[in-house]
Amino acid sequence: MGLVLTVDSGTTGVRTFAVDEAGVPFGYAYREFTQHFPRPGWVEHDPVEIWQAVLETLAEIVATIAEPVSAIGITNQRETVVVWDRRNGRPLHRAIVWQDRRTATRCEQLQAEGHLDLVRSTTGLVLDPYFSASKLEWLFKHGGVTPDEHLAFGTVDSWLVWNLTGGHHATDTSNASRTLLFDIGAMSWSDQMCSLFNVPMTALPEVLPSSGRFGETTADIPTGAKVPVSGIAGDQQAALFGQACFWPGQAKNTYGTGSFVLMNVGAQRPEPVEGLLSTVAWTIGEQTTYAYEGAVFVTGAAIQWLRDGLGIIDDAAETGSLAASVSDTGGVVFVPALTGLGSPHWDARARGTIVGLTRGTGRAEIVRATVESMAYQSRDVVEAMSAASGTHLRELRVDGGASVMDVLLQIQADQLGVPVVRAPVAETTALGAAYLAGIAEGVWSGLEDVAALSGQSDAERRFQPDPDRRRADAGYAQWQRALRRSLAWDQSE
Numbered sequence: 001m002g003l004v005l006t007v008d009s010g011t012t013g014v015r016t017f018a019v020d021e022a023g024v025p026f027g028y029a030y031r032e033f034t035q036h037f038p039r040p041g042w043v044e045h046d047p048v049e050i051w052q053a054v055l056e057t058l059a060e061i062v063a064t065i066a067e068p069v070s071a072i073g074i075t076n077q078r079e080t081v082v083v084w085d086r087r088n089g090r091p092l093h094r095a096i097v098w099q100d101r102r103t104a105t106r107c108e109q110l111q112a113e114g115h116l117d118l119v120r121s122t123t124g125l126v127l128d129p130y131f132s133a134s135k136l137e138w139l140f141k142h143g144g145v146t147p148d149e150h151l152a153f154g155t156v157d158s159w160l161v162w163n164l165t166g167g168h169h170a171t172d173t174s175n176a177s178r179t180l181l182f183d184i185g186a187m188s189w190s191d192q193m194c195s196l197f198n199v200p201m202t203a204l205p206e207v208l209p210s211s212g213r214f215g216e217t218t219a220d221i222p223t224g225a226k227v228p229v230s231g232i233a234g235d236q237q238a239a240l241f242g243q244a245c246f247w248p249g250q251a252k253n254t255y256g257t258g259s260f261v262l263m264n265v266g267a268q269r270p271e272p273v274e275g276l277l278s279t280v281a282w283t284i285g286e287q288t289t290y291a292y293e294g295a296v297f298v299t300g301a302a303i304q305w306l307r308d309g310l311g312i313i314d315d316a317a318e319t320g321s322l323a324a325s326v327s328d329t330g331g332v333v334f335v336p337a338l339t340g341l342g343s344p345h346w347d348a349r350a351r352g353t354i355v356g357l358t359r360g361t362g363r364a365e366i367v368r369a370t371v372e373s374m375a376y377q378s379r380d381v382v383e384a385m386s387a388a389s390g391t392h393l394r395e396l397r398v399d400g401g402a403s404v405m406d407v408l409l410q411i412q413a414d415q416l417g418v419p420v421v422r423a424p425v426a427e428t429t430a431l432g433a434a435y436l437a438g439i440a441e442g443v444w445s446g447l448e449d450v451a452a453l454s455g456q457s458d459a460e461r462r463f464q465p466d467p468d469r470r471r472a473d474a475g476y477a478q479w480q481r482a483l484r485r486s487l488a489w490d491q492s493e
Contacts, residue, residue, distance in 0.1 A: 002068035016057035073437030124278030133180035165215030231437025242432030255402035275344025294343035294381030320405035
């Protein structure tokens with residue numbers, strides 16, 4: 001067997017990895033792409049620039065490997081809307097990114113009209129601008145996009161499949177479940193949801209299992225022709241798969257641009273729960289696995305803001321050492337609601353709040369408050385998830401860029417009161433997509449094979465909670481007070 005390549009198309013850039021039969025990613029290539037902010041609360045990407053980054057990273061990886069490529073997997077930023085013309089493959093508008101809040105008023109209108117119960121019972125989601133459908137509707141009303149027979153809509157994975165395979169229009173169940181247009185019980189596009197958002201079903205991609213063949217590459221792709229594209233999952237579902245959370249009750253948190261806690265809840269679709277999302281984790285063959293999800297919109301993005309917006313740090317890599325250089329924040333609490341708040345609050349109008357500043361506050365205290373906010377937001381989600389599932393979390397598996405910070409993982413363990421386990425491979429998102437693709441093409445035989453690979457490494461780190469809960473709970477009480485101010489922002493005079 002040859003190598004599996006994974007294209008990880010994230011929110012700020014594209015990484016492409018080669019993964020060997022032992023499940024070890026190596027030789028990755030990276031290209032950042034431009035973030036466009038045309039108005040406050042609006043976030044856009046250029047789909048052509050994303051595709052160019054994919055081509056460049058694939059070319060760089062292929063130039064460094066000698067083994068054949070058995071398959072390509074794709075994992076992607078979810079909910080982001082890409083629209084293009086089927087006749088020529090040209091985008092009709094910049095991609096509207098999952099972080100974008102321009103449709104908040106429309107979502108509030110739909111909720112006021114009484115549509116929330118139908119949305120939750122059909123899609124497992126909530127009415128929030130985070131998801132794809134209201135973005136797509138906005139493009140029809142305000143973006144100059146005509147919903148005709150030539151229109152193709154997709155999340156980023158569909159855009160990449162189209163380009164890799166010469167025009168196959170497909171997505172997987174995990175990405176489809178994030179659009180507000182997919183019935184996660186019937187596992188098909190919903191006529192009712194498409195009607196609610198005025199989306200023509202002819203624009204939608206074919207929905208296929210997460211592990212299975214979506215098409216083959218064309219001759220102009222750096223891998224050469226006829227390499228199967230065989231595994232797709234949204235980034236958070238891919239991370240859950242890459243962490244080998246294959247059985248109900250297992251959970252992971254990915255600290256990326258946002259933070260996303262997912263808990264495997266098995267083969268039965270869960271009932272909607274206040275403050276949480278019910279989502280498709282993945283589909284293999286005819287078997288679908290579901291998950292509860294708590295989505296925190298801003299964690300790593302807050303570090304970017306410290307760097308690019310405030311200039312407090314020069315490099316994101318400084319964050320851990322600066323946060324660890326002080327024993328506490330000196331009373332500073334930062335609620336990073338820079339694009340509203342996700343789970344379990346779902347308040348699109350909440351705004352970022354920093355409280356407790358004094359003359360003694362320095363950049364180390366503000367940086368530590370930013371790190372603590374990641375742990376507090378995750379605790380909010382985990383407590384809601386444990387209550388909904390009736391299962392007390394025994395450990396939390398973590399990954400993502402910020403998981404390299406020992407100080408964050410120790411704070412997280414203290415806040416949750418359970419061990420926090422860092423993945424032996426940091427890039428579990430890419431690994432999950434590789435496993436899905438490799439299972440489809442016979443590189444790995446199935447879940448047990450992958451689980452055995454995941455247990456072979458001794459590189460993971462466990463962070464044990466402080467048995468004395470007083471300090472952690474006092475900090476969390478401060479967080480909740482600051483959180484109330486953030487949530488009340490749109491009601492302030």
